[in-house]
Amino acid sequence: MNSFSSYSSLLIVLLSAALFSCSNPGVKTGGVLDMDNPSKVYVAPGEHDEFYAFMSGGFSGQIGVHGLPSGRLLRIIPVFSVDAEKGYGFNEETKPMLNTSFGFVPWDDSHHPELSQTNGETDGRWIFINGNNTPRVARIDLTTFETAEILEIPNSGGNHSSPFTTENTEYIVAGTRFSVPYPQKDVAISSYEENFKGMLTFIKVGDEGEMDIAFQILLPAFDYDLAHSGKGKSHGWTFFTTYNTEQKTTLLEVNASQNDKDFIAAINWKKAEEYISQGKFKEVPANYAHNVYDEKSHTATSTMKKSVKVLTPEDCPGLVYFLPTPKSPHGVDVDPTGEYIVGNGKLSADLTIHSFSKMLTAIENESFEKEIAGIPVIKFEEVVAGVVKDAGLGPLHTEFDAKGNAYTSFFITSEVVKWNVGTWEVLDRASTFYSVGHIMIPGGDSKKPQGKYLVALNKITKDRYLPTGPELCHSAQLYDISGDKMKLLLDFPTQGEPHYAQGISADRIKPNSKKFYPIEENEHPFRTMGEKESRVEREGNNVHVYMTTIRSHFAPDNIEGVKVGDKVYFHVTNLEQDWDVPHGFAMMGANNAELLIMPGQTETLLWEPKFEGVYPFYCSDFCSALHQEMQGYIRVSPKGSSVPLLWRLGEDEFES
Amino acid sequence: MQSDNVGKSMEMKNIIPRILMLMSGLLLVSLFFFPMWNITLYAPQYPGGVAMYIWINKISGDTPATLQNINILNHYVGMKYIVPESIPELKYFPYIIYGMIALAVLFSIINIRPLYLFWGLLMIALAVAGLYDFYLWEYDYGHNLDPKAPIKIPEASFQPPLIGKKHIVNFIATSYPALSGYLAGLSIPVAFAAWWFKGKK
Numbered sequence: 136m137n138s139f140s141s142y143s144s145l146l147i148v149l150l151s152a153a154l155f156s157c158s159n160p161g162v163k164t165g166g167v168l169d170m171d172n173p174s175k176v177y178v179a180p181g182e183h184d185e186f187y188a189f190m191s192g193g194f195s196g197q198i199g200v201h202g203l204p205s206g207r208l209l210r211i212i213p214v215f216s217v218d219a220e221k222g223y224g225f226n227e228e229t230k231p232m233l234n235t236s237f238g239f240v241p242w243d244d245s246h247h248p249e250l251s252q253t254n255g256e257t258d259g260r261w262i263f264i265n266g267n268n269t270p271r272v273a274r275i276d277l278t279t280f281e282t283a284e285i286l287e288i289p290n291s292g293g294n295h296s297s298p299f300t301t302e303n304t305e306y307i308v309a310g311t312r313f314s315v316p317y318p319q320k321d322v323a324i325s326s327y328e329e330n331f332k333g334m335l336t337f338i339k340v341g342d343e344g345e346m347d348i349a350f351q352i353l354l355p356a357f358d359y360d361l362a363h364s365g366k367g368k369s370h371g372w373t374f375f376t377t378y379n380t381e382q383k384t385t386l387l388e389v390n391a392s393q394n395d396k397d398f399i400a401a402i403n404w405k406k407a408e409e410y411i412s413q414g415k416f417k418e419v420p421a422n423y424a425h426n427v428y429d430e431k432s433h434t435a436t437s438t439m440k441k442s443v444k445v446l447t448p449e450d451c452p453g454l455v456y457f458l459p460t461p462k463s464p465h466g467v468d469v470d471p472t473g474e475y476i477v478g479n480g481k482l483s484a485d486l487t488i489h490s491f492s493k494m495l496t497a498i499e500n501e502s503f504e505k506e507i508a509g510i511p512v513i514k515f516e517e518v519v520a521g522v523v524k525d526a527g528l529g530p531l532h533t534e535f536d537a538k539g540n541a542y543t544s545f546f547i548t549s550e551v552v553k554w555n556v557g558t559w560e561v562l563d564r565a566s567t568f569y570s571v572g573h574i575m576i577p578g579g580d581s582k583k584p585q586g587k588y589l590v591a592l593n594k595i596t597k598d599r600y601l602p603t604g605p606e607l608c609h610s611a612q613l614y615d616i617s618g619d620k621m622k623l624l625l626d627f628p629t630q631g632e633p634h635y636a637q638g639i640s641a642d643r644i645k646p647n648s649k650k651f652y653p654i655e656e657n658e659h660p661f662r663t664m665g666e667k668e669s670r671v672e673r674e675g676n677n678v679h680v681y682m683t684t685i686r687s688h689f690a691p692d693n694i695e696g697v698k699v700g701d702k703v704y705f706h707v708t709n710l711e712q713d714w715d716v717p718h719g720f721a722m723m724g725a726n727n728a729e730l731l732i733m734p735g736q737t738e739t740l741l742w743e744p745k746f747e748g749v750y751p752f753y754c755s756d757f758c759s760a761l762h763q764e765m766q767g768y769i770r771v772s773p774k775g776s777s778v779p780l781l782w783r784l785g786e787d788e789f790e791s
Numbered sequence: 792m793q794s795d796n797v798g799k800s801m802e803m804k805n806i807i808p809r810i811l812m813l814m815s816g817l818l819l820v821s822l823f824f825f826p827m828w829n830i831t832l833y834a835p836q837y838p839g840g841v842a843m844y845i846w847i848n849k850i851s852g853d854t855p856a857t858l859q860n861i862n863i864l865n866h867y868v869g870m871k872y873i874v875p876e877s878i879p880e881l882k883y884f885p886y887i888i889y890g891m892i893a894l895a896v897l898f899s900i901i902n903i904r905p906l907y908l909f910w911g912l913l914m915i916a917l918a919v920a921g922l923y924d925f926y927l928w929e930y931d932y933g934h935n936l937d938p939k940a941p942i943k944i945p946e947a948s949f950q951p952p953l954i955g956k957k958h959i960v961n962f963i964a965t966s967y968p969a970l971s972g973y974l975a976g977l978s979i980p981v982a983f984a985a986w987w988f989k990g991k992k
Contacts, residue, residue, distance in 0.1 A: 653855075685863065686863050711863075712854070712855070712856030712859055712860065713856060713860045713863075759867075760867060760941075760942065761867070761941055764941075
């Protein structure tokens with residue numbers, strides 16, 4: 136990112152001046168706003184935003200939940216990275232969520248949130264997101280805003296073109312950005328063409344959201360960059376962009392930018408289903424983690440899965456076609472009708488739009504220019520529907536509104552360009568500050584865009600906010616797109632580096648948001664269903680503390696008889712049954728983090744006392760007028776000591 | 792024609808009081824299906840209020856956990872926990888109501904005018920006794936405080952209003968009859984109507 140960004144900053148200055156010196160002054164601040172703009176983003180105290188926006192956290196590995204139009208940050212959902220604030224990945228219950236075939240991987244790079252859909256409309260049940268680094272996809276439950284499931288992707292070298300749902304959430308996809316040896320083995324990097332492959336993965340999503348790899352498709356060793364599934368007439372197909380069809384492994388900046396055209400891979404997944412049912416797959420050994428968080432036991436389990444079904448295009452005619460597309464296309468975006476497939480050729484000044492119906496005709500007439508590894512390459516002129524000419528430089532991503540317009544981000548010229556789907560005419564352009572990557576319109580990649588707003592997710596911040604040293608937050612910008620002209624309304628900071636985002640009207644999520652977990656449904660194996668059941672048990676060196684919290688005390692809050700070398704498991708059950716009364720649990724010297732326990736939940740902190748003495752613990756989330764009194768002590772005796780195990784709350788003292 | 796009319800009016804005179812008396816009994820049946828009294832606490836941190844419902848035989852809240860949440864709030868100032876199992880009235884009041892329903896059925900069969908009056912007066916006496924009992928419980932909860940309470944506010948009374956609205960520390964407490972309370976109250980004028988119709992010439 137760093138070398139690229141400094142290189143591109145230079146380009147911005149040169150190119151924006153060169154290309155748009157007539158229509159735009161060279162320097163724009165965006166500081167001059169219409170006087171009515173503040174009221175458009177003002178959400179009065181106590182009022183709610185109209186939309187939820189889910190921003191990928193990028194290199195934070197998480198998802199940021201914002202409200203629109205205010206831009207206010209509402210929550211960070213921990214997904215692929217540990218989060219000490221919430222104990223995620225630190226408490227015993229959530230550690231299995233981050234398990235992989237490489238063991239515990241506490242960080243990832245989350246790129247593309249994707250809401251579940253029904254009939255091509257966002258339905259507010261779940262949001263999926265990819266982990267790019269150690270290939271994974273996650274599902275977040277939008278009744279709890281917690282990560283419910285993480286599935287590792289085998290035979291992949293970086294899960295970038297993911298998750299991008301089909302219109303009824305039949306599948307989400309996972310295309311590898313980096314091709315890798317298949318199967319993974321010790322070979323010379325220069326044997327790339329011979330040994331490397333690119334794998335596209337289709338993940339079946341069940342009625343309860345449960346994810347399972349249905350099949351993988353073995354493709355030539357290109358870089359599979361982004362994807363979108365068809366909708367309406369093109370439902371049944373998924374489109375992936377490629378770059379590095381030059382098949383280089385070094386100095387890709389130059390070497391992967393030589394071909395005039397790379398490809399969009401069109402996958403007929405309904406055909407794939409047929410081939411699977413005909414048994415035309417190979418069951419291939421694999422090793423990948425499937426991690427599921429159970430909302431009743433408040434505990435995650437990790438299971439290693441051992442095989443996948445692989446389809447090979449040579450054996451499965453009609454499964455894959457390549458659509459030639461200039462020039463290292465980045466985003467591939469399907470318009471709300473499903474007819475047009477936009478290839479955002481990121482090193483080009485033009486946007487190429489393919490036609491789905493022309494593609495079907497070309498396939499029928501076999502208008503192919505060649506075959507690559509059994510995959511027909513359709514003649515460019517037989518599939519292209521139109522070109523948006525000289526729209527800008529560096530097109531990356533396109534979203535759609537409900538009025539037949541498309542909006543494309545241009546990184547190098549740092550702007551969003553609005554154009555007409557069908558006439559390919561540029562209608563408007565708006566500068567971004569600076570260097571926009573993805574853009575998001577609520578529902579803008581679905582059949583029913585909801586948007587009256589567009590969010591630009593910028594890569595470069597520079598002077599937009601008070602400076603905070605060398606490292607700056609990333610900046611998002613909100614535009615009003617309800618009129619003919621886009622209007623910049625608001626800048627707001629975001630967490631990590633948001634790549635893609637999703638937006639949805641609040642009424643599709645708000646009524647289902649849970650307030651607490653019913654205590655009677657708690658199935659945690661170490662739950663404590665009332666203060667009377669609180670106790671301490673020793674099993675060899677393991678000490679299990681069955682502890683409860685309720686305003687404003689722990690039960691028990693005095694513990695003695697623990698010894699150096701013990702492993703003390705604090706299983707803390709929050710007995711509260713009221714909205715917004717979590718309790719925290721913080722143990723002096725613990726080598727992990729705090730617990731943050733929602734009402735009705737049980738969470739476990741492992742503490743390994745190292746030195747004898749008496750150590751305090753306390754509630755770390757201000758819970759009540761007597762929060763500061765919510766504290767306790769645990770006595771640690773030397774190894775082999777005969778201090779009996781006892782625990783106390785007020786007048787009540789117990790000994791085991 | 793005339794004797795027909797007289798016959799019809801005699802018939803009406805006999806039927807209407809009986810139906811009214813049965814209605815009074817039926818109105819009491821509602822006590823077993825709907826709450827009779829509602830106390831709601833309002834504070835900024837509780838935007839929707841915390842509502843407690845008193846039934847003839849139980850105490851409930853707007854959520855299953857409301858009573859626990861009220862008890863948690865109350866313990867800061869040393870108020871006793873509200874434990875429905877320890878309130879004897881919730882056990883024997885239902886039997887009194889069964890008795891009143893049985894009497895209503897019996898009286899409508901016997902159909903003697905003073906019995907209708909008697910039922911209405913008895914019901915008034917029970918309602919007054921019930922409200923007085925309710926007041927005593929409220930007084931006890933509001934005044935009989937744990938001397939070890941974490942928060943002590945001299946002179947403050949935590950007793951909710953018998954009926955109406957009152958400031959209690961940071962809360963506004965409202966106390967009003969709920970659906971079956973109104974319906975049971977209505978049984979009294981209905982019984983008096985039976986008495987009045989029975990005496991009508």
